[in-house]
Amino acid sequence: MTRSLQQFIDERESHQRRIVVVNGAEVDDEVTEIVDYFDRFDLETRRVTIDGLPESFLVLTDGDAYLGSVGIAELHAYLFEAFDQNSFRDLDPSAKRNPSVEGFLTHLDGNVYSLFGEGKVAMGCVSQLLETRAWRRGAGELHTGFQTFRALRDDPSVWTRYRKIADCGVDTTVYGRPEWTPETWNGVNAYADETGEHVADYWFVVYRGPDDQDDGALLARETDPGRYTGFWTFDSETVGALVETLVADYQPSLSALGDAAPS
Numbered sequence: 001m002t003r004s005l006q007q008f009i010d011e012r013e014s015h016q017r018r019i020v021v022v023n024g025a026e027v028d029d030e031v032t033e034i035v036d037y038f039d040r041f042d043l044e045t046r047r048v049t050i051d052g053l054p055e056s057f058l059v060l061t062d063g064d065a066y067l068g069s070v071g072i073a074e075l076h077a078y079l080f081e082a083f084d085q086n087s088f089r090d091l092d093p094s095a096k097r098n099p100s101v102e103g104f105l106t107h108l109d110g111n112v113y114s115l116f117g118e119g120k121v122a123m124g125c126v127s128q129l130l131e132t133r134a135w136r137r138g139a140g141e142l143h144t145g146f147q148t149f150r151a152l153r154d155d156p157s158v159w160t161r162y163r164k165i166a167d168c169g170v171d172t173t174v175y176g177r178p179e180w181t182p183e184t185w186n187g188v189n190a191y192a193d194e195t196g197e198h199v200a201d202y203w204f205v206v207y208r209g210p211d212d213q214d215d216g217a218l219l220a221r222e223t224d225p226g227r228y229t230g231f232w233t234f235d236s237e238t239v240g241a242l243v244e245t246l247v248a249d250y251q252p253s254l255s256a257l258g259d260a261a262p263s
């Protein structure tokens with residue numbers, strides 16, 4: 001095997017980034033909730049008051065390097081108000097979009113996080129971002145690990161979403177334990193982890209688009225029930241390596257179903 005999925009996570013363990021709360025005294029309750037939220041990401045957090053700068057915003061740094069910033073009220077609304085239990089049901093490219101917040105979240109790429117409970121909302125955001133990007137481009141390849149295909153049965157809207165992505169011209173492949181399978185895969189390639197030893201512990205969404213700037217990936221492993229450790233990245237080289245690993249190293253060890261099955 002060229003490289004296991006776990007190796008991709010292990011290689012990024014050394015990354016460490018910092019959230020700086022700037023002039024946040026007037027929105028202390030919102031700041032506290034956001035700081036508590038980002039604690040799940042193993043990010044260092046500090047607060048500063050600087051005269052002459054705008055009120056109530058966050059800065060993301062990596063050492064001395066500035067990576068991005070966002071308003072506290074805007075981020076708080078996105079994380080705690082805009083996303084409810086039906087957040088990811090519709091594949092509407094204009095719905096629930098906030099480019100400035102999503103841009104801020106994408107700067108968290110490459111770091112390794114341990115997430116659970118509502119902390120997984122960020123992973124869901126990145127997953128949806130990549131799925132929507134694939135649907136908009138209508139080209140390239142999308143590889144998604146659901147851990148179990150039962151997730152497609154339990155949320156039919158997700159299954160509908162993936163059929164739409166495949167139908168628009170994206171080479172779409174799903175991975176998981178075959179605890180449920182549809183009557184027909186409708187153009188979606190599927191690989192079953194019969195033993196649960198290969199990909200059943202991993203949540204991943206990997207999109208390689210027609211251009212390098214389209215590429216993105218999320219990869220996380222469920223280390224305890226409901227707790228995931230992993231990262232997301234928009235580095236084209238890493239995305240290409242993940243696709244190569246899935247296709248060359250994992251697919252031959254799995255059972256091909258539906259359109260992926262030999263004719």
